Amino acid sequence: MSAAPEELEQAFDATVAADQRVEPRDWMPEAYRRTLIRQIAQHAHSEIIGMQPEGNWILRAPSLRRKAILLAKVQDEAGHGMYLYAAAETLGVDRAELTEKLIESKQKYSSIFNYPALSWADIGVIGWLVDGAAVCNQVPLCRCSFGPYARAMIRICKEESFHQRQGYELLMAMMRGTDAQRAMVQDATDRWWWPSLMMFGPPDGDSPNTQQSMQWRIKRHTNDELRQRFVDMTAPQAEALGVTLPDPQLRWNPERGAHDYGEPDWEELKQVISGAGPCNQQRIAHRRAAHESGAWVREAATAYAAKQARRATEGAAA
Amino acid sequence: MTPAESGGPAPRDSWPLFEVFIRGKRGLNHVHVGSLHAPDAEMALHNARDLYTRRNEGVSIWVVDAAAITASSPEEKDPFFAPSGDKVYRHPTFYSIPDDVPHL
């Protein structure tokens, strides 16, 4: 069966306009496929690299309860990476190829993971702010026009709410503790607040791909809309926790029915994206080392599978 | 044959792709939940447990080599589905029965 290119394009547009899902074997514009591969790969890489700042604290968790929780969270992030690589593969790329591109710095991951986790309070703040911002970004992606991506996001969002809550609960425990512990929470909040706002990407005026992505219904809201939603969600949480968000311009604006807030340092975001963040090199070096030192395991598993398959055919022949 | 979910060419020399199906609880069908790579079916089963059932999402898992799945072509209006398209008499709503006839 062969349809004319215009017909294919019309069918695709109609599917998207009707809020139906595009599935992997449907015809789709090359640019749509490329955009999705880039976005899903970047998202998958973020989950995988995102294990590092927290994984570093598993052995230093202050109790068995906190250790078990953190371990479960980091395992979830590995799972998220796997769901997303699998979604990317339905578009005709190979996971191994994406991993190579990551460790050769040819594909990006979220800028947020290039900041270090300096104290135990950072673990709480990462759950609260970083996973909180991720949830804001990800909930609308559950309705993304590309079926496998939307389905992966539904799984992921279900798991993320635990991530955010365990972080907030950890911080509440510290806030009930000593002055020194409260100071740690404030310090971690001060350091993670602005990078968390940057997770939504550059301001709308500086985000040339947003328009097209919204037309394709990959994206449902602009960067600034999502950032505003995050600020509005988070401000009362900070108050309940008893910390101050480090933005003197942050205040409720009754006319807008939303919080006014200050401008993040976009120059810093550009720097971190282009590789000059505090931990960029360390993150990639660690990912590369893990990939290389795991090679023998992958090879052994392949060899074992081949041996089993050979035995099975020999057994059948005998 | 093209795997059910994969649009592109077979992966280079990596492990085969398995599609994963999970029975959420007794009495339900196995439902497709995603896919993964593994060197063989047994490892695929273990990986599927770790990847897709970290929160008691299932009581049974199937893994199927994606290359073994035969799929219809994807378009919903495909002639493949035409035989059922014009058989409205297969649905109960096709038959009009007076409202005062009970239990029908």
Ligand SMILES: [Fe+2]
């Ligand atoms: Fe995640």
Ligand SMILES: [Fe+2]
């Ligand atoms: Fe998370």
